[in-house]
Amino acid sequence: MEMRQLKYFVAVAEELHFGRAAERLNICQPPLSQQIKNLEEELGAQLFHRKNKKVSLTDAGAAFLEDARAILDRARCAAERAHGIASGVLGRISLGLVLPAMDTFVPDAIREFRLQNPLIEIQLLEMGSNAQLTALKAGDIHMGVMRLFQHDLKGLLTEKIVEEPYILAIPSGHRFESLHVVPLALLDGEPLIFFPRRLHAKLHDRMIECLEAVGCNPVISQETTTKFASVALVAAGFGVALVPQSTRKHMRSGVVYRNVAGDLPVVELSLVWQEQAALPGLDNLIATIRDMSPSKKEGQEIPS
Structure with missing residues (x-):
């Protein structure tokens, strides 16, 4: 059974006239009649009554019409969906x-x-x-x-879309609050809230190297997996934290932000795809x- 045969059948079933159906399909009537005959033979069922040049559906034809329309509609939807996905609109x-x-x-x-x-x-x-x-x-x-x-x-x-520096989150009243910029060296011995090495081993090691390069011996007092958790711990007085500059958008009571002076990796965000x-x-x-x-x-x- 071909999709074309279903279209031919639906046209004849709706027109109830082979001549008008052939005109609607823009084909000659003899091929149309032959295709309907082939379809009936394949199904093993008569789909139309043909008497005195009048055409009507048999009970089997009426049932088949409902299913044929559904199949054609599903095929149309499938084609539209495939085209939509291929063209990027669906x-x-x-x-x-x-x-x-x-x-x-x-x-x-x-x-x-x-x-x-x-x-x-x-x-x-x-x-x-x-x-x-x-x-x-x-x-x-x-x-x-x-x-x-x-x-x-x-x-x-990959494509880089964002680049921003680290800043320092400190508790209100901290000795660094009077500074506009905090040199990395001043973090020596300061309780530091940091991310676990398992999250970004190479980045973790690189940041520790940068701190050690200026004579700072990092004292990691707490580890957190998000900047929001880091800022919360800063507010609670557990230490200071190096966080992305965009964290300033989230003002929190008890936390002050200061720029830092020193060689640290920048925060880069990238798009990555196959x-x-x-x-x-x-x-x-x-x-x-x-x-x-x-x-x-x-x-x-x-x-x-």
């Missing part, structure tokens, strides 16, 4: 994000993309950078917004994020 994108990304322009870019592409579903998953890389390589997410630092990126494409990704909707999302990035707005090109 589909679903799974996006991993590290928590710091939520304090950048990225949420605004996602909102803009959703307004422009209402038929594309966005699934947001809060995940660490290492977890995102694993999910990307396994095909569990389409793209990640993450912090990269000497990671294995084989088979992946090199062989073939998802037009994802290309459109990347373009929207790129167009709304601060660097683009300032007239600077972001390297791909």
